[in-house]
Amino acid sequence: xxxxxxxxxxxxxxxxxxxxxxxxxxxxxxxxxxxxxxxxxxxxxxxxxxxxxxxxxxxxxxxxxxxxxxxxxxxxxxxxxxxxxxxxxxxxxxxxxxxxxxxxxxxxxxxxxxxxxxxxxxxxxxxxxxxxxxxxxxxxxxxxxxxxxxxxxxxxxxxxxxxxxxxxxxxxxxxxxxxxxxxxxxxxxxxxxxxxxxxxxxxxxxxxxxxxxxxxxxxxxxxxxxxxxxxxxxxxxxxxxxxxxxxxxxxxxxxxxxxxxxxxxxxxxxxxxxxxxxxxxxxxxxxxxxxxxxxxxxxxxxxxxxxxxxxxxxxxxxxxxxxxxxxxxxxxx
Amino acid sequence: xxxxxxxxxxxxxxxxxxxxxxxxxxxxxxxxxxxxxxxxxxxxxxxxxxxxxxxxxxxxxxxxxxxxxxxxxxxxxxxxxxxxxxxxxxxxxxxxxxxxxxxxxxxxxxxxxxxxxxxxxxxxxxxxxxxxxxxxxxxxxxxxxxxxxxxxxxxxxxxxxxxxxxxxxxxxxxxxxxxxxxxxxxxxxxxxxxxxxxxxxxxxxxxxxxxxxxxxxxxxxxxxxxxxxxxxxxxxxxxxxxxxxxxxxxxxxxxxxxxxxxxxxxxxxxxxxxxxxxxxxxxxxxxxxxxxxxxxxxxxxxxxxxxxxxxxxxxxxxxxxxxxxxxxxxxxx
Numbered sequence: 001x002x003x004x005x006x007x008x009x010x011x012x013x014x015x016x017x018x019x020x021x022x023x024x025x026x027x028x029x030x031x032x033x034x035x036x037x038x039x040x041x042x043x044x045x046x047x048x049x050x051x052x053x054x055x056x057x058x059x060x061x062x063x064x065x066x067x068x069x070x071x072x073x074x075x076x077x078x079x080x081x082x083x084x085x086x087x088x089x090x091x092x093x094x095x096x097x098x099x100x101x102x103x104x105x106x107x108x109x110x111x112x113x114x115x116x117x118x119x120x121x122x123x124x125x126x127x128x129x130x131x132x133x134x135x136x137x138x139x140x141x142x143x144x145x146x147x148x149x150x151x152x153x154x155x156x157x158x159x160x161x162x163x164x165x166x167x168x169x170x171x172x173x174x175x176x177x178x179x180x181x182x183x184x185x186x187x188x189x190x191x192x193x194x195x196x197x198x199x200x201x202x203x204x205x206x207x208x209x210x211x212x213x214x215x216x217x218x219x220x221x222x223x224x225x226x227x228x229x230x231x232x233x234x235x236x237x238x239x240x241x242x243x244x245x246x247x248x249x250x251x252x253x254x255x256x257x258x259x260x261x262x263x264x265x266x267x268x269x270x271x272x273x274x275x276x277x278x279x280x281x282x283x284x285x286x287x288x289x290x291x292x293x294x295x296x297x298x299x300x301x302x303x304x305x306x307x308x309x310x311x312x313x314x315x316x317x318x319x320x321x322x323x324x325x326x327x328x329x330x331x332x333x
Numbered sequence: 334x335x336x337x338x339x340x341x342x343x344x345x346x347x348x349x350x351x352x353x354x355x356x357x358x359x360x361x362x363x364x365x366x367x368x369x370x371x372x373x374x375x376x377x378x379x380x381x382x383x384x385x386x387x388x389x390x391x392x393x394x395x396x397x398x399x400x401x402x403x404x405x406x407x408x409x410x411x412x413x414x415x416x417x418x419x420x421x422x423x424x425x426x427x428x429x430x431x432x433x434x435x436x437x438x439x440x441x442x443x444x445x446x447x448x449x450x451x452x453x454x455x456x457x458x459x460x461x462x463x464x465x466x467x468x469x470x471x472x473x474x475x476x477x478x479x480x481x482x483x484x485x486x487x488x489x490x491x492x493x494x495x496x497x498x499x500x501x502x503x504x505x506x507x508x509x510x511x512x513x514x515x516x517x518x519x520x521x522x523x524x525x526x527x528x529x530x531x532x533x534x535x536x537x538x539x540x541x542x543x544x545x546x547x548x549x550x551x552x553x554x555x556x557x558x559x560x561x562x563x564x565x566x567x568x569x570x571x572x573x574x575x576x577x578x579x580x581x582x583x584x585x586x587x588x589x590x591x592x593x594x595x596x597x598x599x600x601x602x603x604x605x606x607x608x609x610x611x612x613x614x615x616x617x618x619x620x621x622x623x624x625x626x627x628x629x630x631x632x633x634x635x636x637x638x639x640x641x642x643x644x645x646x647x648x649x650x651x652x653x654x655x656x657x658x659x660x661x662x663x664x665x666x
Contacts, residue, residue: 269403
């Protein structure tokens with residue numbers, strides 16, 4: 001199993017310092033297998049641990065209402081950096097830094113980066129502490145390296161599922177991006193936000209690969225979804241119920257624009273946007289998702305109807321062009 | 334499509350009377366296809382309709398926290414009778430009575446009830462208004478008919494997924510039950526709670542059938558799950574997050590009993606109990622579900638680990654016998 005720093009000593013100290021009696025442990029899906037063990041760590045302090053078993057995909061999804069309803073004094077949120085400005089329940093973020101070595105994967109990525117001189121770096125919070133080291137490897141190989149910092153994320157070069165401001169801030173200055181981390185999800189975000197060649201150095205699989213072809217495929221699918229939605233007669237604008245995903249005012253604006261464009265439109269509130277949930281409404285021809293821009297983006301084929309982002313909806317009503325959206329990046333809000 | 338009474342005139346009047354500006358429409362899965370149309374009905378009053386797209390399986394699952402978070406002044410909850418004692422947001426329950434005729438299905442059920450003289454009646458809120466009529470048909474066919482009323486439900490003879498007090502109150506006085514309504518779910522509840530022969534008169538499919546064999550199969554599976562859980566070393570006790578499903582004190586008691594019996598046990602909080610959610614915790618050998626007793630009961634094969642009800646957990650720790658549980662009924666709390 002991959003190794004992460006769960007900062008057990010720190011959480012024990014914080015529980016004691018805050019005199020927390022009930023502690024909610026929230027973990028992203030990949031770290032949930034550690035939940036039972038971490039409950040034991042919390043229990044040793046004398047506090048009552050409660051593990052959240054519901055899905056969690058980001059710092060936007062902090063289980064505040066759940067904690068309040070359970071009389072919890074402290075949330076320990078694993079795997080994501082702080083995202084919300086204010087928590088109603090005291091919260092410790094444990095970023096779960098990965099201890100795995102990334103050098104081998106970066107060396108392999110160098111072969112795929114051969115064509116380009118100026119390289120931008122990106123990673124998730126799990127590996128931010130490795131970026132300086134990665135930079136050294138690339139400098140040593142004769143590259144110019146830039147790590148973006150647009151000021152919105154907690155760390156330079158850090159990206160999250162829905163925020164690529166750090167890579168966008170340097171996209172004009174680099175020829176390609178190197179993403180350090182596991183899987184395709186965040187690397188695809190980099191490619192779709194910048195339209196630059198993007199290479200992944202995956203330390204878990206110890207390999208490097210490009211996500212450019214997949215990004216191109218997604219762009220085509222997005223275009224097709226927008227075209228299909230243009231013909232839709234009825235729309236539902238989805239309002240997210242997770243604390244960092246609720247954009248009520250934005251949803252109202254889009255609803256109004258769609259109605260002005262002659263589309264019958266209503267608001268739908270939803271916690272988890274799943275193909276099953278959206279299948280229940282045969283009268284709805286297309287959805288606009290104001291909650292999490294990534295949910296339907298990477299795999300629209302799972303959904304039977306077009307599920308557009310806010311900006312894609314503005315294309316439908318003629319307030320934005322496809323070219324402009326591609327320039328500003330698919331995740332821009 | 335089946336026809337139900339959505340009481341559109343009443344909801345329009347209530348919205349005006351309460352001067353509601355934002356209205357949340359909540360529907361069980363089977364009625365969700367009407368959501369978009371009902372939003373139009375609400376919109377005509379001048380209020381802003383919001384349709385809840387999250388799954389909803391009972392009056393226990395009233396979207397109060399969601400309504401509060403969206404600034405909603407009125408919830409219209411369809412398909413279930415009032416269950417919670419107190420709502421934090423004004424709520425109208427529209428029981429969605431079915432207009433479908435049940436006589437044909439009841440006539441067919443009579444053939445399957447031939448052996449028995451004393452028949453107990455049960456139904457869901459959708460058909461409670463038909464019970465007197467059904468009683469007449471049975472009386473006419475020479476049967477003695479009893480409709481139970483234990484005082485917990487809104488209507489005599491009414492059952493809901495997790496409460497069969499009305500049928501249990503008369504189980505000693507009847508030879509068999511006739512359940513009037515769609516599907517097997519509630520009829521299985523009748524059979525499992527009373528251990529009496531149970532015949533379904535399904536007006537939607539216009540047919541009658543027995544659920545006794547399936548009930549016997551479920552009982553066998555429950556016994557097997559309990560036996561498997563006896564060998565488990567680690568338990569998670571699930572605490573429900575839905576307003577009518579949160580039984581924190583009960584969960585604490587079960588946790589303590591399991592710990593006394595030498596089982597490593599922690600509390601897990603969960604909104605939707607799905608096989609996927611429980612698969613994330615390889616260290617947990619068995620679960621105790623204090624949220625909704627029906628979730629894992631009817632189809633344990635969907636879950637990889639035993640998921641016991643509260644009472645089944647008491648069997649594991651030797652505080653209750655299987656025979657006694659069968660006598661008191663699988664849903665007794």
